[in-house]
Amino acid sequence: MDNLTLSFLHTVLKEVQSKHDWKASLDTLFTSLRGSFVFDNVVIYLEDSQSKSLDITYARAMGRGKTAEADAVWGERVATEVLATKKMVLKEPKHLGRDKDRLAQPHLLGMPLNIASRICGALVFIRFGGPEYSDLHIKIASLQAFWSAALIERRDLQEARTELDSVQRQMRLQDDFVSTISHELRTPLGFIKGYSTSLLRQDTKWDDATQREFLNIIDEEADRLTRLIEDMLESARLQSKTLQFKFSPVRVDALVRDVATRVNTHHPELKIEFELDILPPVLGDGVRLSQVFENLFSNAIKYAPGSRLKISTKSLGKRVLLAFADEGEGIPEDFLPFLFERFYRVPGERTVTGTGLGLYICKQIVMAHHGKIWVESVLDQGTTFFIELPADPTL
């Protein structure tokens, strides 16, 4: 091979490798060698490991012909033969040139794709109306097949790594959850046990005010336990999709005000400001939506203590938008993508009690309404949760 060829191949290889997206890498691979190897369409077929059917993984039309997908039918027969024989398949039209319609004369070249030490796909080139594939063309095609297989193997490895990361994160969260939940269950139980034992002591007489105080603590801690258990059951039902929703037209602006009033009776220190647009009703489950709002209020109280909470609503035609903005410490950007995952708590969040279920529950409820929930946060400025819901289509 002369220096020119080597240096050209080096440039192509570098460019193919530099692309982050496997499809972009394949595009570069096929377009950059077209100076030496012209074809109209290229299709990559991969065998589905379970059904054994052939799926089109990549298709690109370069020249004559219709679309890459439309011509993929030509290629499928060749790909099937490649997989059956595990060898290159060359199909040239029988009556070269006689037929004027070049599109009716596909020259097909199929190359086996060896991915993870197994022939499990085919790279098929289609050339309408010739010329026939030369030895050089076949060599280039074989190089491209080798390269494509490596790129697909790299894609598969990347996907497997992402999945593994997510499973590992879930396992870590599950571990954390067990220790969090045992703490969360033990704390209220400890209070209930401690104060009721004190009240039952024969040798001590408590005055009325103290008795009331103890009973109040027992009452509050029992409520906390109930909430915790409800959250756990609810998140399990949401995950198994067995939670029932009762949909009817709901005015979310009125609903959010009601919830705010309720929250304020227990937490008068929370300063809530409203900027409410009149909204069209949404088709929703009022009880579940209240639960979402309660969670966001409760998080503002827990994680942005002393801050104002501004609630705004906006009508976006067929959708409504709600925003809950606090002026707390904010959340570091790196943690934002995981906030709505089950059991996720921002690392180091150990002083404030919680289970990491609240935002997961919110997201599942909003999704059951065909809506979206997301968060934006700026350190030292505050956190805003947004909820977008579709307006009731029947009204």
Ligand code: ADP
């Ligand atoms: P929990 O409150 O039980 O930990 P959530 O799912 O409600 O679980 O919240 C997940 C995490 O998101 C919390 O642990 C907290 O670190 C963070 N977070 C939620 N809301 C806010 C907020 N308004 N400001 C700062 N951090 C928040």
